[in-house]
Amino acid sequence: MQTFQTDLLCIGAGLAGERVAIEAAAAGFDVTCLSLVPARRSHSSAAQGGMQAALGNCAMGEGDSPDVHFEDTVKGSDWGCDQEVARLFCDNAPIAMRQLAAWGVPWNRVVPGKSTYFKGGKLFEKEEKQEKEGLITARAFGGTAKWRTCYTSDGTGHTVLYTMDNRAVQLGVAVHDKIEALSLIHDGENCLGAVVRCLKTGELRVYLARVTLIATGGFGRIYRESTNAVINDGGGLIIALDTGVVPLGNMEAVQFHPTGIVPTDILVTEGCRGDGGTLLDKNEHRFMPDYEPDKAELASRDVVSRWMTHHMRQGLGVPSPYGDHLWLDIRHLGCHHLATKLREVDEICKNFLGIDPAVNLIPVRPTQHYSMGGVRTDKDGLAYGLKGLFSAGEAACWDMHGFNRLGGNSLAETVVAGMIVGAKVVEYLRNHQVSYPTGLIRDFAAQQQDRTKRLISKADGKENVFTVRNAMYDALMHGAGIFRNAKDLEACVQTLQEVHERANKIGLRSNGRGANPELALALRLPGMVRLALCVAQGALQRTESRGSHAREDYPERNDRDWLVRTLATWQPGAPLPTLNYEPVSQVWSIPPGERGYGGGKIIPAETKE
């Protein structure tokens, strides 16, 4: 078996992974990144909108500061975030954006003079100042007090990732792509590297490292309908959970977006509704005003998603070979508006659906979008439970997002957290040495070798990997989707436990040789079901509604009992995760208050006896 040794092993080579890698490589350490795909195909590339940083350069961003950004972030988290971390993030975001500019990101810049913009379908005028010409500009995003989101046209993630990877090439960071991590190597106290499978040859390999970083992005693909790339199946979280000692934080906090297109779940922007688009059911009836007479389609993301799901559960969805959906109607906006103001939507409809949104209705449904939960770390990015294990980006619960993330904060987090965590990794590398016990390494490798052999020889059973995966999808979407209640969650947990047993009895139908995709899924699926159980069990226990987590049977936000973060660990062989709780924040700059939208009662913390 091939064995590699390095100072820092980054599992994941998207923005967060590469940003940490760059910090360590610049300090002279040897760095290897593993990636399921070539680094530049990472899901970071798909982010179009932008990155929040309080630069205050543009006219609509005047008077902005890290303090205002901090307040928006804490409010957005529904007071579920770690305020110390949110503060670190907001203070460092401007530095990170300027550094990216120095490294080559072609940020859009301030152009002085008058220009117009739309808000709520109405036209307004603004004037950019001469003295700000050429500085990084910003655009508006939901939930922010100022225009703060730095961008490069509609390809922010793409340009930032390409710049980051250029920097990684320059510094000699090694990226081994088409590699999947199967388990961490650890002795219960120290993390020592990982056992991986090469997705070009199917061979197992061992990577030994003084520091291991998990930066594998979100785990949206445990849901059937997700805007995430197909690689976002939670691989990094699974190997952390499987240690039995590293907890995952707030796994029940999952964000949904109202308008993913059916069948491929690509997003069409909120701007459709902002500009006057409406949602219709199977009778082409506009249903949102029935539920939200004032705001209708313009209610917040989570509110609209909830009503859409509710409406489909009433049997008013449009049946299709891909499951029920609803219609988004933007026909009345006219060809000119679609070709100019909603160009991207126009293109998505034509390229991926083959329909013309000026003439046809767009099939949409609420779709999993972002995972606030992940590997629980402290403010330095160091994972709880194991020395030498760090995590950053969407894979981590660093926890600046709490229970709902603001648009433009996730892409910024990858780079800002990468910068901060990277510096801490360097500090750690300077001060810590490890030794690699060969017997331990051999045992971890043999365990994965054995799993592979058993799957190919059908030693444990003949379950079909796709059938079992579909059973997980069904259970999760029904019980732990947008709307949650005790009855459905209990059923969901029970079904998922059965699914978990079946996932351990999979037998391959193909020969499993080489870069076999059926084997890849079969190796991953039991872990994906465990993640699903962390989501469902966490959601069942959390008897309140906070951020994206909405309990029909507990509609109030309960600061008295639930101002805590869920920590899920999994003891080897256990049927369910073990849940523990910790306070959401040690430091309180802003006491819990109204979120500003979505209504709902709050049970204040002061009522605690």
Added chain:
Amino acid sequence: MARNLTFSIFRYNPQDPISVPHTDTFVLDETNHMTLFIALNRIREEQDPGLQFDFCCRAGICGACAMVVNGRPGLACHTKTKDLPDAITLMPLPFFTLVGDLSVDTGTWFRNMAQRVRSWVHTDKDFDPKALEERMDNAVAEEIYELERCIECGCCVAACGTAIMRPDFLGAAGLNRLARFVLDPRDKRTEQDYFDIVGNDQGIFGCMGLLACEDVCPKHLPLQDQLGMLRWKMGWAGIMNLLPWKRK
């Protein structure tokens, strides 16, 4: 009426000693809004779980799913079956190392390309975290973005006449990448520096001007203009090289 689609798919697993290159046929009923992403996943789930192909973002942004569809390189994710006849032939991209079936290794080639064109901003300035960002004209930023939109899918080199004959050819993707830095005022390299990288037959002078690259580019990048601009600039730099007193 729903059609029955017949997919003829190239099969070969280089890791399997008994595998030989051949074509397998799969039949699917067409559904509304079906793309090759949906079709291939259905074939894998319902008919052959070992079928190898790559998708990542499945939204035309990452470039993972390039393959040859009825003879033409393109992205499978935004290829709709309703735009194709009911007989569909799928082949892996040529030029790149085959991983298996429709999956090829583009990562190794593109990383090597990035190293060859030294794909980063060359500057002697250190980043100062306390200073304001260096100003840039917005129009220049947008011009750079236009060239940076390449998603490294590999269609352009797969369709390139020179690349077929010359495996070390940088291809339109590599030349476009260099053009992006030529345009960037932050990059302090001189024309001679760029000439040293692409002023040869592996670079700009290898291009035969067939322009299939621009025809198949799924992002509609202006590759033809970039090749023309580079060839013109590098041609001049080459002539300067011939004049001994102009050489640095």
